[in-house]
Structures are given as C-alpha cells and as structure tokens.
Amino acid sequence: MQYQEITHHYGPRVHLVDNPFLSGLLAQLCSPQTFQPQINSLVEILYTHLISMVVTNEFDVEAFKIPTRMTEAHPGIELEGTRTARKQKAVCVNLARAGTFPSHLCYNFLHFALEPQNIRQDHIFAARITDLDHHVTGTHLGSVKIGGDVDGAHVLIPDPxxxxxxxxxxxxxxxKQKVQGTAKKFIALHLIVTPEYLKNVLTAHPDVVIYALRLDRGLSDKAVLRSPAGQHWDQEKGLNDLDYIVPGGGGFGEIMNNSFV
Structure with a gap:
C-alpha cells in the first residue's frame, strides 16, 4: 500500500484515501467561494493523484532494464527496476457530464504508463431518472460510444x-451485458462517496473496486458520526431528500461546466 486509508467496515474493495493535502484541496473545491477556472484546476490535481494511486495499486508491474545517457560512457551498465506493465489494457469511461474532464485526465495520464494502442476512452451520456418528488429512481443511458471490447482490460470510471x-x-x-469480453477489473474513481452509494454499488456489483478521497455521511445521527465508518452502515446517511450529498459540494456537473440545468 502506497498511501494511507481511513479505517472502515465497508469491505476490502473500498479504498477511502487519508491524505491531508488532498482533503484540503477537496474542501476548497467544495467551497461556495470557489469558481472557474480554479474549479477545474483543483479537479486536475485531485484526479492526477487519484489515478496515480489506482495505477500503482491495481495494475500489474514488470521488471525492466534500459540504457541511460551514461551507458555509452560506461558500457554494460544499465538501469534496472520495476514499472507498470506496459502491455496492459485500459478503458476510461466518460460519464457525461461531470465525468468528462476527469475521464480525459485519467485517459491522458495512462499514456505515461501503458502502450498507447492499449488505451481508449469510451463515452456514456447518462441522466438521472427522478419521480415526482425528485428522488432518483434510476438512470437513463441516452447514447453510448464504445470503441471495442473490454476483454482483459481495466475499466476505469472516473465520476466525481x-x-x-x-x-x-x-x-x-x-x-457486462452489451460489450464483448470480460473486463479484468472495474474501478470507480470518486472525489466523494456516500454510504448509500457504497451499499447500492457493492450490492449490484460486488466485484467493483472503489477509490474515493472522501466519505460524506453528514446527515447521520451524531452517535453514528462518532463511530468508525461503516460500523453502523444501515444508519449512515449522506443524501438529502433530493439525493444530493451532504456536506458535499453541490452538483459537480453544474459547477465544472458553468451550466446550471
């Protein structure tokens, strides 16, 4: 493990990052006094750190031996070490619209770790389905642009x-149902998650790996908030009546795009 995690009871597939520097930047991002272009600048720093953690911890490594600029002067002496195995496959999924910029950041980052022909970016246009009381009841996938199979690939889903x-x-x-091949891993990369999110996702897809920089459960009772995360999972609450995260940071799709619809 290359970084600290918050102790919790959500299971081994959930990774809640404990990093004061990133926590401070995320708090700044959630402030009502933060506007563009600072918003996207902060998102870039946060997701660059997050994708680095994911690649370090979830991707295979390989040994390497390469010459350096000094090898000509000292023949036979080369650099040896380990690195991310370059022949692995990865797919970044853009969940428009909040996930568009994070996906692009992760997609670009992966080119420094893997062979470019093994990386692609897919696009899914999704929208919440709500009832008359504005509660989320599902998701409508408006259209998709999928560039091929996912067999053996790490499928990364960056969604703030x-x-x-x-x-x-x-x-x-x-x-899983429409795209050819079996993914090696599905990995979700978030800035903030709620206990409700973790329960719903892991119930539907217990194979998913989840990384997040913060867990928000601000509407839980005070006694629950004093307990370790997940110890009283069924009593934890991070969503208000409109299914927005509290304390949260508002609608990230709105603030990142300056489009409040």
Missing amino acids: MGATGSTLVSSINYY
Whole structure:
C-alpha cells in the first residue's frame, strides 16, 4: 500500500484515501467561494493523484532494464527496476457530464504508463431518472460510444460524486451485458462517496473496486458520526431528500461546466 486509508467496515474493495493535502484541496473545491477556472484546476490535481494511486495499486508491474545517457560512457551498465506493465489494457469511461474532464485526465495520464494502442476512452451520456418528488429512481443511458471490447482490460470510471450509485450500476450493467469480453477489473474513481452509494454499488456489483478521497455521511445521527465508518452502515446517511450529498459540494456537473440545468 502506497498511501494511507481511513479505517472502515465497508469491505476490502473500498479504498477511502487519508491524505491531508488532498482533503484540503477537496474542501476548497467544495467551497461556495470557489469558481472557474480554479474549479477545474483543483479537479486536475485531485484526479492526477487519484489515478496515480489506482495505477500503482491495481495494475500489474514488470521488471525492466534500459540504457541511460551514461551507458555509452560506461558500457554494460544499465538501469534496472520495476514499472507498470506496459502491455496492459485500459478503458476510461466518460460519464457525461461531470465525468468528462476527469475521464480525459485519467485517459491522458495512462499514456505515461501503458502502450498507447492499449488505451481508449469510451463515452456514456447518462441522466438521472427522478419521480415526482425528485428522488432518483434510476438512470437513463441516452447514447453510448464504445470503441471495442473490454476483454482483459481495466475499466476505469472516473465520476466525481458517488451519490446514489445508480449511474455507475447502470454503466457497469451495460458493459457486462452489451460489450464483448470480460473486463479484468472495474474501478470507480470518486472525489466523494456516500454510504448509500457504497451499499447500492457493492450490492449490484460486488466485484467493483472503489477509490474515493472522501466519505460524506453528514446527515447521520451524531452517535453514528462518532463511530468508525461503516460500523453502523444501515444508519449512515449522506443524501438529502433530493439525493444530493451532504456536506458535499453541490452538483459537480453544474459547477465544472458553468451550466446550471
């Protein structure tokens, strides 16, 4: 393990990052006094760190031996070490619209670790389905652009806010049911998640690996908040009546795009 995690009871597939630097930046991102272009600058720093953690911990490694600029002067002496295995496959999934910029960041980052021909970016246009009381009841996948199979690939889904889990569940359902091949791993990369999100996603897809920089359960009772995360999972609450995260940071799709619809 290359970084600290918050102790919790959500199971081994959930990784809640404990990093004061990133926590401070995320708090700044959630402030009502933070606007563009600072918003996307903060998102870039946060997701660069997050994808680095995921590659380090979830991807295979290989040994390497290469010459350096000094090898000509000292023949036979080369650099040896380990690195991310370059022939692995990866797919970044853009969940428009909050996930568009994070997916692009992760897609670009992967080119420094893997062979470019083994990386691609897919696109899913998803929208919440709500009832008359504005509660989320599901996800509508408006259209998709899938560039091939996912056989043996790490499928990365960067989506800033893991609120209800409906979009992630629907997207993974689509890959498992409609896209050829069996993915090596489905990995979700979030800035914030709720206990409700974790329960819904892991119930539907217990094979998913989840990384998040923060867990928000701000509407839980005070006694629950004093307990370790997940110890009283069924009593934890991070969503308000409109299924927005509390304390959260508002609608990230809105603030990242300056489009409040």
